[in-house]
Amino acid sequence: MSGIFTDRDEETAGEAEAEPVQEGTAPPRAPRRRRSRTVLVAAACVVVAGVAVVGRLGLGGGGGAGPTAPPRAGSTVPVARQTLVERTKVEGRLGYGAEIPLPVKASGTVTWLPEAGTTAERGDTLLRVDDRPVVLLYGTLPMYRELGMTTATPPASEGGGDTGKGAGTGTGTGTGTGTGKGTGTDKGTGTGTGTGTSTGADTQPAPPASASPQPLRGMDVLQFESNLAALGYTGFTVDEKFTSGTERAVKRWQKSLGLPETGRIGLGDVVYSTGRIRLGQAGVRLGAAAGENVLGHTGTTRKVVVDASALEASWAVRGSEVTVGLPDGTPVKGEVASVGRQAAPPEGEGDSGTPPTVPVTITIPDQRSLGRLESGPVSVEYVGRKRENVLTVPVAALVALAEGGHGLETEDGRFVAARTGLFADGMVEVSGPALRAGLKVRIPQ
CATH class of the missing domain: 2.40.420 (conserved putative lor/sdh protein from methanococcus maripaludis s2 fold)
Incomplete structure (x- = not known):
């Protein structure tokens, strides 16, 4: 029975004998199909990626x-x-503006000065010269003369000489020589005395006429009287005449200031400004001579100044709205108030080729939005295109x-x-x- 084989055994043996791979024979068919499928999938991925790149570009x-x-x-x-809306930011400086010297006309020695940063209003003492107060008043017309009652000069017909006529009597003695005729020729000399009356002109000086005080007139009188009334000193009509009523009110004001009650206002007794001011650094020390540069001042309103490029300052139009950025980042509303007309090189640049700048002043309507900040760098944002x-x-x-x-x-x-x-x-x-x-x-x- 060992030599007998069935068909099944032959198939099994055939498969067993086919497992070894002979040299020169082709590989099995099934592995070749798997390798082709892998190549096709890779090619498809490349095509999809190429389409995506084309679309992206x-x-x-x-x-x-x-x-x-x-x-x-x-x-x-x-x-x-x-x-x-295109918005552009530029740098600016917050402060009170440039200081301007006070027009102090008092002459003498400075005996008292205020602290820098002090706010002064109508009736306040700005400084003392020869221990006399120089007082702030409001107005646009500067002090240019002394104010007070004037003394009128009478006409020449009232205070000159008096011309008249008078009569006088005089006695004179004279000696004369005469010639007479007679029965003969006779020469002789005689002396005579006579009395006569003469009429002539006589000029004598008249006693001087008394001069009466007269009111001083002018717009500066009206400006001063307006301030005097605002300070509470009344009893006169606020007009262009400095009358005896004004004089009495001035004496009461002088008494309150500790001054001699003269009823007259000297040229250096007051200084006018358009409103409240903030006093700056003094230009002299105590004991120095007073002058117009003795004390500087600014307004009391904080503002921003921008040195804008003269080539890009078209945004700076009076009344234009801007946004001011404070150092802590808080935005506040601002408005262009003025634009300088004189361009200057940027500070410290010299002739570096940097375009010149013009000063642009920006006001802050809501001063409370600035808090207690008085000065410092800020940003200014404006609308361009x-x-x-x-x-x-x-x-x-x-x-x-x-x-x-x-x-x-x-x-x-x-x-x-x-x-x-x-x-x-x-x-x-x-x-x-x-x-x-x-x-x-x-x-x-």
Whole structure:
């Protein structure tokens, strides 16, 4: 029975004998099919990646629909229609402005000075000269003469000489020589005495006429009387005449100041300003001679000064609104009050080629918004260009196209060209035939 084989045994033996691989024979068919499938999958991945790159670069697509790429992660935003405003920031300085010397006309020795930063108003003493107070009053007309009652000079017909006629009697003695005729020739000499009456002119000086005080007139009188009444000293009519009523009020005011009650205001007794002032650094020391540079002053309102480039100062128009950024970042509203007319090189630049600057003064209507800050560096933001009712997208949505320029990626993966305009506040103006309000575009990650 050992020599008998069945068909099954033959098949099994045949398979067992076929397992060794002989040299020069072909590999089994099943392994060859698996290797071909792997090569095809790799080639397909390369093709898909190539399409995605072409779409990203904007190749093959114009303003219309282009090749699509597989969905990618990233947020989408709509193209919006709005107004864009370009804002620019420049540096400025907060303070009270440049100090101006007070027009002090008092002569003598300075015996008292105020502290820098003191606020003075009508009736306050600014300084003392020869221990006499120099008082602040309000007005625009400077002090240019002494104020008080005047003494009228009578006409010449009232206070000159008096001419009249008078009669006088005089006695005179004289000697004379005469010649007479007679029966003969006779010469003789005689002496005679006579009395006569004469009439002539006689001039004598008249006693001087008494001069009476007369009112002083002028706009400076009106300005002074307005201040005197505002300080509470009345009893006169506020007008252009310095009368005896004004004189009596002045004496009461002088008494309150500890001055001799003369009823007259000297040239250096008062200084006029347009309102309250802030006193600055003194220009002299105690014991020095008084003069017009003895004390400086500014206004009491804090303001900002910007040295704006003369080439870019078109924004500085009186009345224009700006935003002032304080050192702590707080924004406050400001308004352009004045623009200098004389350009000057930037401070410390010399002839470095830097464009000249002009001073721009900005007022802060709400002084309380500044808190207790009196000086320091600030920023000033102003409006430059403005584009109204334009299509806009976030700047981050822009992509660079291979053929040049910018484009936007739509929600479905298409890339469309976009012309850019004004950039402002993180947004950009865009335009193009394929763009419309509401179109969803992707912000690349």
